[in-house]
Amino acid sequence: MTRRLLAASLTLSLTAPALAGGAAAPAGAQVQPATPAALLSALKEAGYRVTMNPTEADGEPSMTIVSGEHKISVWLSGCKNNVCSRVTASTSWDYSDQDDALDTEVVNDWNGNYYTQAYIYEGAYYLDSTMPVRGGYTKATLKAWMTDYLEDVKSFEGELPES
Template structure:
């Protein structure tokens, strides 16, 4: 044993095996009872770290499964809509107009207008649908204000009729699942709006 320490100074453990001596900073053997207290203290201080490591490892799979990120090209959105069973028609636009998509949903035409397009990429798409004015327009402003205070989509009155719009940002790309969820929410609101308008 080193530094003149004999095995007799270390008490055998419950199994009768003499534990390996632990050396302190002064070169002396640390008594077994002290090392047990020291180890127990370490276990208590390591517990929060162990729990933190476990909780982070539990979150890791959520970040590992990533969805496909889709670019902000109108043609890419046409593919997403086609994959979901819609029959989108792309209108490419020209020098004066931005691209747009027309599709049928629940028997109605829904228009998706792109904006901020440059070099084939667009910053936003807006779903829009128009309605004829209700026969009684006297409470229309109040209905629109009430709708706009409660729903994500926005209703407004124009000279041609009443419209319901909702915008979706394409800047920085998007996922198919997120866009499809947004469009589904808009279509649900479109049905509710028609019921409230008439």
């Protein structure tokens, strides 16, 4: 009797995930390795125009994404043995010819309400977002992160002073 209960319990626990979400994982749900090549491929597959930048011998890999009129710098960091732990997207708006246009209140208000990080550096506004990829990522998550980041880029740009 105990063996039958154990067997029935084991069968039920093994089939529960299939009942809850189906036997097959949804498209884009497979965990990808966090290598520069895999990240580049996933971003291209998501429909972005991406180019890998030349890497210096002791530097971290980086790439550039062009989306509409925005040029996004993407850095991979914490890379060891060609596997990275973070991917960071960054966009900037140059106000170096209008130093009086730099307003820390815009940045402080933004940082109090959004997950992306805004800051002022050397005459420009910047907006950054970092996604942890240590242990892998899914293509769907990477695409959603970039979509959300680009939405924030458009919103942040709308908050900046007229140039």
